[in-house]
Amino acid sequence: MPDNPILIPKDWYHLSFDSLYPVVYAHRTVEAAREDALFSIQETKLTRADRVLDLCCGNGRHMATLVEAADMVVGLDYSSAMLDLARGVLGPKGLLVRADMRAQPFEECFDVVVNYFTSFGYFETEEENLAAVRGLSKALRPGGRFFIDYFNRSYTEQNIEPSSVRFQDGYEIREERWIDLTAHRINKTTVVLREGVVVSDSGESVRLYSDAEFRALLSAGGLHVERIFGDYMGGECCVPTQPRMIVIGRKA
Ligand SMILES: C[S@@+](CC[C@H](N)C(=O)[O-])C[C@H]1O[C@@H](n2cnc3c(N)ncnc32)[C@H](O)[C@@H]1O
Incomplete structure (x- = not known):
């Protein structure tokens, strides 16, 4: 821990994704996201007719590829600064919605929900993190697929x-x-x-989750895990050498 840490507010996630994001995260571009988006398209077996939600879409960098693969792609994010960037990236394509993931408005509207780059586990309590899982689950039709890219704890x-x-x-x-x-x-x-x-x-x-804890959290929200990868090349998950915990499954 640093000697004089800045106090991190409990609702940091409502404040930290602002107009300086393109400076602090300059490497998070459409080009950098393209291979990752293609991997999610492949692993969720996305078809053109599927309705897709990018939950916490940020600057729309994955959506730019998703809109090439499916006719109906919606991006949801809480940050208006990020949504402005996304509109700039997407032009007239895709729909963008501002909402908090815990209280997102869609009910059984989507065939596939994607959530990239550790856009989860932000909330202070496990009740709130579960509310985010329930929000994702609520957006999916029964049997719908999800793809969540989280970091690997170890x-x-x-x-x-x-x-x-x-x-x-x-x-x-x-x-x-x-x-x-x-x-x-x-x-x-x-x-x-x-x-x-x-x-x-x-x-x-x-929040740092082990794979077992993450499975349990998703299960409590009605999401069944089918596969977990450790990177975007389909590597083994949950070993200390692999950076990601990419979880794919279905709504029960
Ligand atoms: C790490 S960024 C990732 C963005 C995007 N998925 C990507 O890969 O570039 C996390 C995103 O989650 C959004 N976010 C944070 N808290 C949120 C909340 N409570 N509800 C909806 N979106 C939220 C932020 O505004 C930000 O765009």
Whole structure:
């Protein structure tokens, strides 16, 4: 834990995905997401007629590929800044909706729900994280498929980079990361400076789940796990050498 950590607010997820996202996460582009989106299309056996929800779609970087594969693709995100970026990426394609994933408005509307790049486990209590799973489940028709890309706990614990400084588009980005073993969370603070002046400080705090815990959480929300991969090349899951926990299954 850093000596003087920035206090991470409980609702950090409503504050941290703002207009500086394209600076802090400059590498999260449409091009970088294309192979990942293609993998999800393949593994969910997506067809053109399937109705797809990208839950926590962010800047729409996966949707840009999904709209080529299916006629009806909806992106949902809480951040209006991210949705503005998504509209810029997608042009007139795809539908975009602003909502909180725990109280999303769709009921049995989708054949496939995708959730990429650790867009889960943000909430402080397990009741709230379960509400997010139930939100995903509610959006799916019975028998509908889901694809969730989360981080792999053992890899994350062994490969955490406690601090880093990098430069992007004239900004300096200072990040500190630590694991809270009591709360089972990985925390990160990010300070962004421009010409030596702090222009933003923010935090993130995400629940670390083992595969067994994640399965149990999904099961409590009515989601049945069929396969888990450890990366986007179909590698073995849940070993310390594999970075991701990509969970694929169906609504019961
Ligand atoms: C790590 S980003 C990933 C975005 C996108 N899936 C990608 O791979 O680039 C997480 C996204 O979740 C969204 N988000 C955070 N909390 C949310 C909530 N409670 N409800 C809906 N979206 C939320 C953020 O605005 C952000 O766009």
